[in-house]
Amino acid sequence: MILETIEQRYKSLSKQQKLLATYILRNPKDILNLTSKELGEKSGVSTATVVRFAQQLDLDSFSDLKISIASQLSSGKVIVDTVIEKDDTSKIMSEKLEQVYDSSIQKSLAMINENDLNKAVELLNEATHVYLLGVGTSGLIAYDLYHKLNRYGIKTFYETDAHMNLEFLTNATKDDVVVAISYSGKTREVSIGSEYAKEHHIPVIAITREDTPLFSSSDICLTIPDNERTIRVAAIASKISTMYITDLLFISVMQLRYGEMKESAIRTNHLINKLKEK
CATH class of the missing domain: 1.10.10.10 (Winged helix-like DNA-binding domain superfamily/Winged helix DNA-binding domain)
Structure with missing residues (x-):
């Protein structure tokens, strides 16, 4: 289009x-x-x-x-142009946000390379441990994925403190995998971690835009659209695109580990439900 x-x-x-x-x-x-x-x-x-x-x-x-x-x-x-205008009504704002969601997902879907996706899922499924890298909005997405994977029995490391996150990474081995998330592909805290992983032969899955330093330094890159055009609702658009990819990775791994992850989810829910008991 x-x-x-x-x-x-x-x-x-x-x-x-x-x-x-x-x-x-x-x-x-x-x-x-x-x-x-x-x-x-x-x-x-x-x-x-x-x-x-x-x-x-x-x-x-x-x-x-x-x-x-x-x-x-x-x-x-x-x-629909999604620049927020001063005189926008609530209805217009709702329509613009709906367009951001729909457009972001459609663009992300169109950019998926099925071969790269399957390789990334295989790496995650076979990894002993998963190490996540991301700061800012990408950090929020990494934190969400961290909880999802751990909840279903996949040992995952992530810390919002970038220094501690890099400390965790020094314990990684070639049997693990690093998922590096950065819309710009230039975030220093992410690039340092991914470069360390590459030097130590630890597979790196990057989630970023095309033609970025992170794209070039990863083993597998799942690209997201460049949808930050002007002062608009763009931070939301990039977040949606990135989370679409991380959620796709998660449900794909969950499918491969269906029986195992189901049992892990039951154990987790049983333990958490104890908090609700009087």
């Missing part, structure tokens, strides 16, 4: 091209009735920039760009 393509390429665009891309993403229907000159005037760029922009999207002309947008609009698969 052409609008998703523009979103994915947004960060690599020039300042003028970003102005144009922002206008198109916010007003896709309006583009159909504009000439390249009129679009340039409305978005604050030159006509030449409009033409070159279409060509950068592997289209022959601005007319082809309009045709692609019209095709997507007619299919009903249209992204």
Whole structure:
């Protein structure tokens, strides 16, 4: 879809091209009735920039760009601009958030490489221990996965203190696996841990965007979409995309260990239920 393509390429665009891309993403229907000159005037760029922009999207002309947008609009698969505006009503906010959820999951699903996913699941299933790396929002996702895996009998290590997390990692062996989570792929606390793991022949599963340092240094990378375009609900979008992948890993491993994990869940629930007894 052409609008998703523009979103994915947004960060690599020039300042003028970003102005144009922002206008198109916010007003896709309006583009159909504009000439390249009129679009340039409305978005604050030159006509030449409009033409070159279409060509950068592997289209022959601005007319082809309009045709692609019209095709997507007619299919009903249209992204809603999710920039939060001051005068947004509760209904509009709800619709924007719904679009963020739907779009993030659809984009993440489209990026899944089944072969890489299966390899990652196999590594997790066979690992003696799992070590998780992640800070900030990625840390919250790592913490969620940490609890899920431990709850179902998979010995997993994660600490919100990055220093302690790296201390844990020094005990890892080649029979373990590291899951490194970072949207930017540049988080120092994560990259140091993944580099250490690689040096000591410990398999690394990265969850990050394409073309990042973490992507390049991992054994297996499960990519997430680049969906932080402007000041918008983007932190939510990247969180949803990443958690979609970690949850997919979890349920895939749970499927392989169905009987074993079921027994572990029963034991855990039985113990926790004692807290509810009077």
